[in-house]
Amino acid sequence: VTVPSMIIGAWQEAYGGAAMANVRMFTHFMQNVKNKKLVLMNGDHGINGPGPRGYSLVDKERMKFLDRWVKGVKNGIDSEPPITVYWEVQQPEGDPKKSVEGWVTHHNTWPDPKVERRTFYLTADAQISPEKPGANSNEGSRAYLYPTGTELYGDNQQFQVRPYSRGVLNYRTAPVTSDMVLLGNPEVVLYLSIDNGDDADVELTLKDVAPDGVLFVQSGLLRASLRA
Secondary structure (H helix, E strand, O other): OOOOEEEEEEOOOOOOOHHHHHHHHHHHOOOOOOOEEEEEEOOOOOOOOOOOOOOHHHHHHHHHHHHHHOOOOOOOHHHOOOEEEEEOOEOHHHOHHHOEOOEEEEEOOOOOOOOOOOOOEEOOOOEEEOOOOOOOOOOOOOOOOOOOOOOOOOOHHHHOOOOOHHHOOOOEOOOOOOOOOOOOOOOOOOOOOOOOOOOOEEEEEEEEEEOOEEEEEEEEEEEHHHOO
């Protein structure tokens, strides 16, 4: 790819891993593209489309890019950093065409060198802890029973519905006492064994649990036999 190219990614994209794939494509497969743009924001699969679910913020970004590299309009996009992140995008009155951002950051590279990677561990007592479990081979091991718990893909309201409790393992952090800004995609290293079978579908979902409700953040799907 050498022509001007634009990628728009949504963190809550229902097709697990799409946001990470967008970033990987931008950073690894578009290195020779001189004029490129990556736009990231919260939202689901429909926010970057031209239809009624598309965010007005996306429409503006797309038209600005096309005006410059299709029509030749000198609108200043050349001098902007190639990566734009819209934070805490809201839809007043539930209308995507009225979408407004909480704030905007611009980045020259990805991942941003100022971002600090943090490691958390899943423990045997169902915690997400910054402390690494002990060396005991069973430390941190948990099991769940079939049938599996299945979550609905769609909007944030559906993600608040709890899946079948016997088919999932839930882990929680301690209550967060101050604001924590998260940027990027989480990565999970998971060790598992399968009884009475040779394959399994694994789904991991990250949620923000607050006193006023549960907010879906991201999820990922993987068939165990297709792991890298």
